[in-house]
Amino acid sequence: xxxxxxxxxxxxxxxxxxxxxxxxxxxxxxxxxxxxxxxxxxxxxxxxxxxxxxxxxxxxxxxxxxxxxxxxxxxxxxxxxxxxxxxxxxxxxxxxxxxxxxxxxxxxx
Amino acid sequence: xxxxxxxxxxxxxxxxxxxxxxxxxxxxxxxxxxxxxxxxxxxxxxxxxxxxxxxxxxxxxxxxxxxxxxxxxxxxxxxxxxxxxxxxxxxxxxxxxxxxxxxxxxxxxxxxxxxxxxxxxxxxxxxxxxxxxxxxxxxxx
Numbered sequence: 178x179x180x181x182x183x184x185x186x187x188x189x190x191x192x193x194x195x196x197x198x199x200x201x202x203x204x205x206x207x208x209x210x211x212x213x214x215x216x217x218x219x220x221x222x223x224x225x226x227x228x229x230x231x232x233x234x235x236x237x238x239x240x241x242x243x244x245x246x247x248x249x250x251x252x253x254x255x256x257x258x259x260x261x262x263x264x265x266x267x268x269x270x271x272x273x274x275x276x277x278x279x280x281x282x283x284x285x286x
Numbered sequence: 287x288x289x290x291x292x293x294x295x296x297x298x299x300x301x302x303x304x305x306x307x308x309x310x311x312x313x314x315x316x317x318x319x320x321x322x323x324x325x326x327x328x329x330x331x332x333x334x335x336x337x338x339x340x341x342x343x344x345x346x347x348x349x350x351x352x353x354x355x356x357x358x359x360x361x362x363x364x365x366x367x368x369x370x371x372x373x374x375x376x377x378x379x380x381x382x383x384x385x386x387x388x389x390x391x392x393x394x395x396x397x398x399x400x401x402x403x404x405x406x407x408x409x410x411x412x413x414x415x416x417x418x419x420x421x422x423x424x425x426x427x
């Protein structure tokens with residue numbers, strides 16, 4: 178089942194960092210994704226391949242380049258599996274509360 | 287065409303025809319699209335309307351390309367500027383790979399943000415509906 182591939186792909190901090198970069202700016206080339214990372218181009222390319230296999234990243238051809246897009250759908254499936262309809266709003270509130278408290282401006286109010 | 291803002295992919299254990307029917311059937315749409323009912327004949331050049339549960343128009347647009355059961359492209363005209371959504375249905379073994387592409391957004395638009403929150407929930411509910419007969423419950427983001 179592809180769920181295993183999703184969890185395996187997410188288990189690696191370098192791959193999560195690549196997803197963070199795509200979340201910040203979607204549709205990047207391999208070159209752009211490598212920029213500023215302490216990883217070889219080959220390593221980034223390999224990580225992207227694993228993310229693509231898990232459908233967490235989708236590549237779209239643009240001329241000779243490929244643009245990489247974050248695909249959050251498998252993560253939505255994981256959330257739907259374990260977060261019930263009536264819990265969803267409460268879970269969201271709690272996460273927002275944590276984010277507010279942990280942000281640098283969180284204690285100014 | 288501009289680079290797409292979003293490219294979402296999901297594998298659904300179904301046939302392209304059943305998936306196409308779910309996308310275009312007015313009675314099926316509310317089960318995976320936050321209770322919204324759709325209205326169109328889904329032919330190239332036709333209008334389409336999505337009705338909110340309270341009976342108001344949620345959005346309207348034009349069908350740009352209709353190639354059942356492979357590809358459907360339509361516009362969202364309600365917000366400015368008009369954006370395009372494309373559904374690509376590709377059979378893969380016993381499943382269909384559904385790719386949803388949404389383009390035409392200006393950078394950092396508010397609509398872009400709202401739409402990006404909604405799509406994963408819509409696709410997850412569509413998969414659940416086709417594979418189990420029950421959509422997952424949805425809460426508007």
